[in-house]
Amino acid sequence: xxxxxxxxxxxxxxxxxxxxxxxxxxxxxxxxxxxxxxxxxxxxxxxxxxxxxxxxxxxxxxxxxxxxxxxxxxxxxxxxxxxxxxxxxxxxxxxxxxxxxxxxxxxxxxxxxxxxxxxxxxxxxxxxxxxxxxxxxxxxxxxxxxxxxxxxxxxxxxxxxxxxxxxxxxxxxxxxxxxxxxxxxxxxxxxxxxxxxxxxxxxxxxxxxxxxxxxxxxxxxxxxxxxxxxxxxxxxxxxxxxxxxxxxxxxxxxxxxxxxxxxxxxxxxxxxxxxxxxxxxxxxxxxxxxxxxxxxxxxxxxxxxxxxxxxxxxxxxxxxxxxxxxxxxxxxxxxxxxxxxxxxxxxxxxxxxxxxxxxxxxxxxxxxxxxxxxxxxxxxxxxxxxxxxxxxxxxxxxxxxxxxxxxxxxxxxxxxxxxxxxxxxxxxxxxxxxxxxxxxxxxxxxxxxxxxxxxxxxxxxxxxxxxxxxxxxxxxxxxxxxxxxxxxxxxxxxxxxxxxxxxxxxxxxxxxxxxxxxxxxxxxxxxxxxxxxxxxxxxxxxxxxxxxxxxxxxxxxxxxxxxxxxxxxxxxxxxxxxxxxxxxxxxxxxxxxxxxxxxxxxxxxxxxxxxxxxxxxxxxxxxxxxxxxxxxxxxxxxxxxxxxxxxxxxxxxxxxxxxxxxxx
Amino acid sequence: xxxxxxxxxxxxxxxxxxxxxxxxxxxxxxxxxxxxxxxxxxxxxxxxxxxxxxxxxxxxxxxxxxxxxx
Numbered sequence: 001x002x003x004x005x006x007x008x009x010x011x012x013x014x015x016x017x018x019x020x021x022x023x024x025x026x027x028x029x030x031x032x033x034x035x036x037x038x039x040x041x042x043x044x045x046x047x048x049x050x051x052x053x054x055x056x057x058x059x060x061x062x063x064x065x066x067x068x069x070x071x072x073x074x075x076x077x078x079x080x081x082x083x084x085x086x087x088x089x090x091x092x093x094x095x096x097x098x099x100x101x102x103x104x105x106x107x108x109x110x111x112x113x114x115x116x117x118x119x120x121x122x123x124x125x126x127x128x129x130x131x132x133x134x135x136x137x138x139x140x141x142x143x144x145x146x147x148x149x150x151x152x153x154x155x156x157x158x159x160x161x162x163x164x165x166x167x168x169x170x171x172x173x174x175x176x177x178x179x180x181x182x183x184x185x186x187x188x189x190x191x192x193x194x195x196x197x198x199x200x201x202x203x204x205x206x207x208x209x210x211x212x213x214x215x216x217x218x219x220x221x222x223x224x225x226x227x228x229x230x231x232x233x234x235x236x237x238x239x240x241x242x243x244x245x246x247x248x249x250x251x252x253x254x255x256x257x258x259x260x261x262x263x264x265x266x267x268x269x270x271x272x273x274x275x276x277x278x279x280x281x282x283x284x285x286x287x288x289x290x291x292x293x294x295x296x297x298x299x300x301x302x303x304x305x306x307x308x309x310x311x312x313x314x315x316x317x318x319x320x321x322x323x324x325x326x327x328x329x330x331x332x333x334x335x336x337x338x339x340x341x342x343x344x345x346x347x348x349x350x351x352x353x354x355x356x357x358x359x360x361x362x363x364x365x366x367x368x369x370x371x372x373x374x375x376x377x378x379x380x381x382x383x384x385x386x387x388x389x390x391x392x393x394x395x396x397x398x399x400x401x402x403x404x405x406x407x408x409x410x411x412x413x414x415x416x417x418x419x420x421x422x423x424x425x426x427x428x429x430x431x432x433x434x435x436x437x438x439x440x441x442x443x444x445x446x447x448x449x450x451x452x453x454x455x456x457x458x459x460x461x462x463x464x465x466x467x468x469x470x471x472x473x474x475x476x477x478x479x480x481x482x483x484x485x486x487x488x489x490x491x492x493x494x495x496x497x498x499x500x501x502x503x504x505x506x507x508x509x510x511x512x513x514x515x516x517x518x519x520x521x522x523x524x525x526x527x528x529x530x531x532x533x534x535x536x537x538x539x540x541x542x543x544x545x546x547x548x549x550x551x552x553x554x555x556x557x558x559x560x561x562x563x564x565x566x567x568x569x570x571x572x573x574x575x576x577x578x579x580x581x582x583x584x585x586x587x588x589x590x591x592x593x594x595x596x597x598x599x600x601x602x603x604x605x606x607x608x609x610x611x612x613x614x615x616x617x618x619x620x621x622x623x624x625x626x627x628x629x630x631x632x633x634x635x636x637x638x639x640x641x642x643x644x645x646x647x648x649x650x651x652x653x654x655x656x657x658x659x660x661x662x663x664x
Numbered sequence: 665x666x667x668x669x670x671x672x673x674x675x676x677x678x679x680x681x682x683x684x685x686x687x688x689x690x691x692x693x694x695x696x697x698x699x700x701x702x703x704x705x706x707x708x709x710x711x712x713x714x715x716x717x718x719x720x721x722x723x724x725x726x727x728x729x730x731x732x733x734x
Contacts, residue, residue, distance in 0.1 A: 057688035062681045089716050092690030120715065241687055272717070276710065278703050376719040380707035389708070389719075413681055482681045484724075486689065487710065487717035 002048045002162070003076075004155050007069065007100060008084035009093050010055035011488040013112045017084055017142040018052040019500050021152060046156040051078065057092075059099045060209040062482070064418075065410040070211040073103065079159050080106045082151070087111035087139070088120055088489075094248045097133065102203055104167030104196035107135045108154055114139040114146070116489055121259050128255040135165050143494055167196050172243050176236050179206060179227065186223035208237045268490045275370065276487075281377035288370070290454065292361040298450045301354030302438070308353065312346040313591030332535060336525055343590050344521030344581030345514075350592065351435045351577075356506050358431060359400055363501030367493040371396075372485050379483060385465050386472030388412075388483040391421045395464065398428030399457070400505050402624040405430075406631055413482040420471045422631055424464040426620035426645060429457050432576035436615055439580055439592070443599040444608045452609070456616050463617060463648065516622075520571050520578035524585050527567070539588055558614060558653040559607030559661075569614075575621050606664065610657035617649035668699040673730035682724060690714055697729070 008014045022041025039052040053072060054065045061067035083100055085093035090111065101107055109129075117123065130137045138154065140147030172180065180202045187198035204212040205224045208231075216224045231237075275284050295301070320342055324334040365371055371393055379389030390412055398405025402425050409421040437456060441449040527544040529535060536542050547570070548563025555566055568582035589595045603611070619642050620628070629638035672695045675683045691697075691713055701710040706722040720728075 057685065060684060062685060089690075089714070091714055092688060092716075095688060095690065242692070245690070245692060272700075272710075276701060278701065278707070281703075372719070376708055376710070377703075379719070379721070380703055380705055383707075383721075388721075482679070482685060483708065483719070483721050484682065484685045484689070485719040487719060 003078045004080045005078040012084045012086040013142045014084045083109045087114045087117035101168035103200045110138045123257045124255045132251040206231045296357040301357040304353035309350040309592045340525035343584045348577045355431045359502045359505040363498045364493045369488045369490045385469040403627045427464040429460045435580040443596040520574040524582045559610045559657040606660040610653040614653040670697045670729040
């Protein structure tokens, strides 16, 4: 098995290339110690395994997910590294390439997005680049599948056939070279470190790579540790940077060729003039989101959901019922399957169209390059609450799923800002809360569905921002934010890429329907059909009913007058999707239409809204609680999140219901 | 009239992480910088360097171009 690692800057089209090269994920795992997704895929009909590493600007990590790459290079040695670069930003992309080439592992560099470069009127002589850098250089455009056959052929080699690279040797200033040489020698003779690796370690250590410095401490590499003060005092890291940059400039100067110039860049500039406009930027941002919600809930998602529901609750449910009666199944089993599973799990599955439409919209925004602009236009607001525009992206991803949102917070540089973002993420209304909104707006606000749902999303954002400000004051976070965002060129979103992104985000939902929602539905069915004396025919005598009845006085002040929603809310901690399937079971209905009727009967517009606010903000689901624990590294923060969100949700729902009752 | 061509004068005064990230994006002392857009209320600044656009905070922009920090 040959292992190839994909490595490169962010915004180089690395993930697209990964998806095009491999036909499916062999598996998705986590990197040891951290929960950044580790994607490993296989090239079709071959023995080559491809690992997709997170995008990094350099091997000296600033953020948590960047350290994944350095740790990978310290611990594992891939047979080949495919360094993906953005052809039109070669100067800074090569800074990373040099670090990788110094390691001496076989490297192939591909100039990706080569069409952008051609349109800008330049080209590079690949032979010159290849000689100067000492490794094969290819061109590709993953979006149009250009250059992929060649790359595949390069990667599908037997381990033994891969040509070794000798490490790149730059002419560092005398003092630096001497320091590198001495350290390398001591490491190889006294510590039996492989010579190539020792040299790379020395350079990285001198260059103030935090991860490598930790590595040196852990392995007691005295030759490096003893010289640290000297390296830093002499500002060797600055000299290393300057040497690398001048090498790159010289190399590019000899390799550049001029082409007939065209005007592509003009398009990006024109779009940017509008969407990053100082005044229009924010309204456009809000408008794009409004459009997203309209698409998901009014125009495309909801009509499709209705069709799916008709099919599930009509023909399929009836057919299953008849079939089970014919084969003589026990009434209890029939009830479990028809009223429990088909109604519950099926009820959640009918939301697939809405959730997938929303994910598709987010994927389009990601693929087009708009997300970086969104970070920019929101930065000024985020600065006021002590965060930066980048924290907005994890929050937006949190609309899909809080777990992925919290994980996306790893790109934030400061630990305190990361913690704050993690803590406020659960207030972002994830897609799992949608089914329950949809039910209630259909029952009580049929004319203003999109507006009501949108208002909940905005309320979530407002609560999140207020809490962020609160934490910022409490934590006394004084450190300045690192806010540097690259604004990539716009791309017309490609169907295959958007589909990949949508599926990547949405498959978790379908998986959950088969596992935790399934289990939750069965649990609820058991609770609602049994009591201490056994099977009951009247749901009013079940466990679920008595539990709900006990808690009813607590929930009365926020407008809940029946026990069913309370029992459903309890199950929502398993996963928020379960709430609506529980309702289906608890209200004893088999289709959405009947349930909507029931809800319409037992809620007023005001109490329904108070309940929705409660659902929006109350205890995060198990998966989110687990992620908070693993990301903050402490169970205390997870427990804190549970308690604080319960407190906030109850308080706000209480205020809305009480003040609303006074006004009406 | 707002002057929008600048040269990077120094990295002094910026924290290490910011300096390192700017270096990684290919910025160095002497780089030519065009300010493409200023956001109101001292919001972020979009600069263009080597045909790439980068958003940075106003404070960092001022420090890079030698202005006083206000």
